[in-house]
Amino acid sequence: MFKKFRKKSPWILHYNAGSCNGCDIEILACLSPKYDLERFGVINTGNPKQSDIFLVTGPVTMRSRERLVELYTQMPEPKVVIAVGSCTCTGGVFRDMYNVEDGIDRYIPVDVYIPGCAASPELIIDGVVKALDILEKKTKEREKPFRLFKDFTLKDGIVSRRESALRIGDDDAKD
Amino acid sequence: MSKKTINIPLGSQHISLLEPVRFKFECENETIVGVDSDVGFVHRGVERACTTKFKYDAIGYVVARICGLCAITHSLSYTVAIEKLMDAQVNSKIQYLRTLLLELDRIHSHMLCLSHTAESAGFEAMFMRIMGDREDIMEIQELLTGNRIQFDYISIGGVNRDIDSQRAKEITLRLRELEKKIYGYIEEFENNWSLSLKYKGIGRLSLDEAYKFNAIGPLARASGLAIDVRNEIDYLPYKEIGFEMQLHTDGDIHARNSVRLAEILNSIAMCRNILEGLPDGDIFTKIKGKPTGEVLVRYEAPRGELMYYVKGNKTAMLDRVRIKTPTFASIPAFSHIFMGENYADAPAILASFDPCLSCTAK
Numbered sequence: 001m002f003k004k005f006r007k008k009s010p011w012i013l014h015y016n017a018g019s020c021n022g023c024d025i026e027i028l029a030c031l032s033p034k035y036d037l038e039r040f041g042v043i044n045t046g047n048p049k050q051s052d053i054f055l056v057t058g059p060v061t062m063r064s065r066e067r068l069v070e071l072y073t074q075m076p077e078p079k080v081v082i083a084v085g086s087c088t089c090t091g092g093v094f095r096d097m098y099n100v101e102d103g104i105d106r107y108i109p110v111d112v113y114i115p116g117c118a119a120s121p122e123l124i125i126d127g128v129v130k131a132l133d134i135l136e137k138k139t140k141e142r143e144k145p146f147r148l149f150k151d152f153t154l155k156d157g158i159v160s161r162r163e164s165a166l167r168i169g170d171d172d173a174k175d
Numbered sequence: 176m177s178k179k180t181i182n183i184p185l186g187s188q189h190i191s192l193l194e195p196v197r198f199k200f201e202c203e204n205e206t207i208v209g210v211d212s213d214v215g216f217v218h219r220g221v222e223r224a225c226t227t228k229f230k231y232d233a234i235g236y237v238v239a240r241i242c243g244l245c246a247i248t249h250s251l252s253y254t255v256a257i258e259k260l261m262d263a264q265v266n267s268k269i270q271y272l273r274t275l276l277l278e279l280d281r282i283h284s285h286m287l288c289l290s291h292t293a294e295s296a297g298f299e300a301m302f303m304r305i306m307g308d309r310e311d312i313m314e315i316q317e318l319l320t321g322n323r324i325q326f327d328y329i330s331i332g333g334v335n336r337d338i339d340s341q342r343a344k345e346i347t348l349r350l351r352e353l354e355k356k357i358y359g360y361i362e363e364f365e366n367n368w369s370l371s372l373k374y375k376g377i378g379r380l381s382l383d384e385a386y387k388f389n390a391i392g393p394l395a396r397a398s399g400l401a402i403d404v405r406n407e408i409d410y411l412p413y414k415e416i417g418f419e420m421q422l423h424t425d426g427d428i429h430a431r432n433s434v435r436l437a438e439i440l441n442s443i444a445m446c447r448n449i450l451e452g453l454p455d456g457d458i459f460t461k462i463k464g465k466p467t468g469e470v471l472v473r474y475e476a477p478r479g480e481l482m483y484y485v486k487g488n489k490t491a492m493l494d495r496v497r498i499k500t501p502t503f504a505s506i507p508a509f510s511h512i513f514m515g516e517n518y519a520d521a522p523a524i525l526a527s528f529d530p531c532l533s534c535t536a537k
Binding site: 032 | 188189194195215216217218219220221223224228236237240241242243244246287303304306307309310313322323324325531533
């Protein structure tokens with residue numbers, strides 16, 4: 001039941017990791033009547049434990065990186081991370097400043113990159129729609145059967161569920 | 176903290192917050208008795224980078240990235256500071272175009288704040304209505320500059336795009352339509368009974384307190400303190416285009432909303448005056464030399480006074496760029512207003528301040 005409708009109503013968690021507010025306003029503008037991201041069933045939620053899509057803006061500052069990783073780990077699987085804005089993707093104009101960590105992909109895996117300063121609402125909607133496909137793919141990947149103890153050469157003999165289940169596409173190569 | 180009180184954190188990530196800020200409320204039953212705020216989550220080190228990483232002619236575009244909402248005020252303040260250091264004069268057309276964009280930016284920032292206040296008070300329909308109408312202003316800005324948020328419109332010695340008569344006509348037309356909608360909001364904010372329960376008499380700041388806690392911007396003007404940099408400066412032609420200071424005496428959330436709505440109307444009138452009487456001239460003046468000496472420039476951002484101090488030393492790298500932002504000056508007043516209010520009103524009060532943390536932390 002949940003799996004079937006997950007694609008139809010993904011909930012968004014939005015976190016500002018030190019951006020200039022430009023992209024945040026554009027995300028807000030996406031939810032407003034003209035662009036209306038909510039027609040895809042998207043709701044902006046404040047609770048990481050109920051959300052499927054993680055929208056991050058801003059180059060990661062030293063103080064916000066712990067919160068960023070914490071929010072990411074609190075979200076349930078399957079989850080998709082979208083980096084909104086140039087500075088989130090690479091650091092942008094803030095690259096090499098002393099309190100900045102040059103983009104979020106140093107800390108958490110990113111699925112969709114949205115460039116632009118500030119990223120326009122059309123691009124954000126496009127990115128979210130792409131993220132929905134990835135979310136569906138990840139959901140299907142989780143339903144596949146997998147061997148819990150597949151690699152006996154490991155010392156403790158335990159392969160973590162995350163290692164084997166979350167990899168998209170290249171899990172055959174690992175066997 | 177005694178045994179009777181409960182500590183409730185708000186932030187650093189919260190549904191009613193756009194930006195990471197943390198407030199620790201010390202509550203006794205429902206009433207807030209102590210506030211502790213933490214604003215440094217978005218500190219990036221822009222001031223430092225302005226003196227080590229970028230040359231003086233690029234900094235105008237870097238400081239715009241301090242804040243997406245008042246980007247134009249930041250780049251304009253810096254540009255005017257550099258023009259003063261190099262003893263350059265720009266013609267009146269450039270000044271009028273700069274003022275036009277400054278006022279458009281103020282309109283969209285105030286509309287965002289109003290919609291956010293309505294949402295925090297639980298009036299989702301009003302939020303959607305204002306956000307929908309705000310797209311008019313964003314489209315005008317896109318028409319004028321080519322981008323919706325980060326314009327990069329102002330360069331040292333001029334502006335980057337000209338305006339033709341057809342565009343000016345369309346902008347005037349759209350502003351007239353927007354003005355009608357603003358009158359609708361005033362009607363709603365003044366007369367809606369359920370909004371008055373959330374707004375009237377809540378989050379009050381008296382005139383003495385506003386003076387004592389050094390409040391600036393719409394926060395001070397809602398309390399009756401006549402502070403507006405637009406009234407004091409002479410680098411921009413505010414007196415010619417019909418600037419009027421908007422004051423209110425109550426000092427509560429409703430008063431702040433009224434001041435913002437009145438300022439939007441005043442800004443629309445000013446934009447119309449600019450477009451009607453736009454003088455002819457070039458949009459760019461060539462400036463030679465390197466910045467030397469020190470200068471202090473003040474401007475009125477949507478949230479209050481913005482101050483730039485720039486020191487040059489005849490090379491391409493500057494010695495010092497100091498930025499004092501409006502929200503930073505208002506934090507003592509914020510903390511004072513929260514005392515004695517209900518915790519349930521805290522998000523609405525916070526939204527009515529219109530805080531800009533990425534400005535504050537830089």
